[in-house]
Amino acid sequence: MELKFNLADTLKRLLTRERCEQLDLDGYLVLDEQPFPASVAKELLHEVQYCFDGIDGGKTPNQVEFLTADGSVKLTKPHIYECDLHNAAVRHQLPLFNAFFEGQLGELVEVLRDRLNCCEDLQPCDTADLASRSVTLKLQANEGGAFPWHYDNPGKPNKRRLTMAVYLTEDWAPEIGGELQMMPFLGPCITVPPKFCTVVLFQSDMMLHRVRPILSHMRKTRYCFTIWFDGALTNSDDDLFLKVQHLDEGAIPFLRRSAVQRTLSRAVYEAEYEESLAACFGADSVALGISLREHHAHLQQLLKHERLRAFLKVLKEYREDLRAA
Numbered sequence: 001m002e003l004k005f006n007l008a009d010t011l012k013r014l015l016t017r018e019r020c021e022q023l024d025l026d027g028y029l030v031l032d033e034q035p036f037p038a039s040v041a042k043e044l045l046h047e048v049q050y051c052f053d054g055i056d057g058g059k060t061p062n063q064v065e066f067l068t069a070d071g072s073v074k075l076t077k078p079h080i081y082e083c084d085l086h087n088a089a090v091r092h093q094l095p096l097f098n099a100f101f102e103g104q105l106g107e108l109v110e111v112l113r114d115r116l117n118c119c120e121d122l123q124p125c126d127t128a129d130l131a132s133r134s135v136t137l138k139l140q141a142n143e144g145g146a147f148p149w150h151y152d153n154p155g156k157p158n159k160r161r162l163t164m165a166v167y168l169t170e171d172w173a174p175e176i177g178g179e180l181q182m183m184p185f186l187g188p189c190i191t192v193p194p195k196f197c198t199v200v201l202f203q204s205d206m207m208l209h210r211v212r213p214i215l216s217h218m219r220k221t222r223y224c225f226t227i228w229f230d231g232a233l234t235n236s237d238d239d240l241f242l243k244v245q246h247l248d249e250g251a252i253p254f255l256r257r258s259a260v261q262r263t264l265s266r267a268v269y270e271a272e273y274e275e276s277l278a279a280c281f282g283a284d285s286v287a288l289g290i291s292l293r294e295h296h297a298h299l300q301q302l303l304k305h306e307r308l309r310a311f312l313k314v315l316k317e318y319r320e321d322l323r324a325a
Contacts, residue, residue: 005040007100008107014199015115024117027257028182028202030192036166040096041197045168047094048223051083052141058083058090062140066294075287077280079145079214085137097137097225105131109229112162118203119162121231134159134230142178142222147211148276148291149183149269151262152204153234160204161231167194168223178214178222182207183269185261186252186319194222205234205259208269210276235259247311252318266298267312268319 014035023029036044051058062080066073085091091098106126112119123134153160169178172195180192180200184207192200202209214222239259246255255261266273273295281287303309 003040003043003096005037005096005099006107007104008111010036011108012111012115015111020115020117023201023203027184027207028190028200030190031199031201032192032195034197035199036197038197041168043096044166044225045170045196045223047096048139048141048168048225051090051094051139052081055090055093057087059141060084062145064291066290068290068294069297073290075281075290077145077147078282079143080147081141081143083139085139086132097139101131101137105135105137105227109135112229116162119229119231121233122161122229123232136160136228137225139225140223142211142214142224144214146213146276146279147209148280149208149210149265149273151206151208151265152228153259154262155240156235159230159232159234160228161234162229163200163202163204163207164227164229165200166225167198167200168196168225169194169220170196172196172220172222176215176220176222177212179212180209181212182209183272184208185256185265186268186315186322187256188322194224204228205239206257206261208265213279242308244307247307249314249318252315264302264312264315266295267302268315270299 014031019029019031034041053059059081060083062077062082063074064077066075083090085094085097085101091101106124109122109125113122123130125131125134152158152163165180167180169176172178172193174193178194180194182190182192182202184190192198214220240263242260242263245251246260255264274292277291277295278288281291302312
């Protein structure tokens, strides 16, 4: 029997006014009380597993691209695999995901545009062709890896406005690992267990986040799927360029709510970035060396400015004061 499920109708029910206000204000929202029917969640998991285990071309190593002085370099994240459902040949073998992509994403975008202030610029996509240009839907299997701290929208040419992740790990327990951690700028770290049928939404250009390592000896795979929604107005000049008036303690409330925080993030969270890169690529690996060189190159650009160095010290002290409170 064919399973019927409408993702847009479900999100419309879940996105109450209070929850929308939380997402707009805090930058993230966690729905962890079985937001999908159990039968639907199990079928979604079945399709994800079938994609990775049963479809030719359905399992691709996850990579990150660095733009170095010598050109573009792609690094593979060990033990993490994905499938981009822009691939119609794969998608058509996954009935629920195909229905999402070809018949429901346009409706879902309208729900988000209507309910969330941060999503007013989402680009309409009422056909599969338009969806392929402004929405990304990927399946993921983590068999023992980690993601370093990053923003889903680090800057141009990326256009992502909103990230929606749905976790499908059955019988998750803390000793397995693989938690999502979010770091609102200068705020406390938020840890989200990837329990079965947990949904997380966050602003792609303002939420620093990572995935803690899956402990491979537990022989547990962390499954999820993620939808990224593009915005027409992301990465404006105000989002990209730090101004002199921002280099003042009085600007901290603004920075915590602005995508321009990305220009400061690596310096404020320098140690956290480095630790998470090692957790992702492995100690003493070639990939770790490349990723650390790029990280340090970004830092050098920031730290060569005396006034900026002084302000970064203020930000770090502000963060420490919050942690001690």
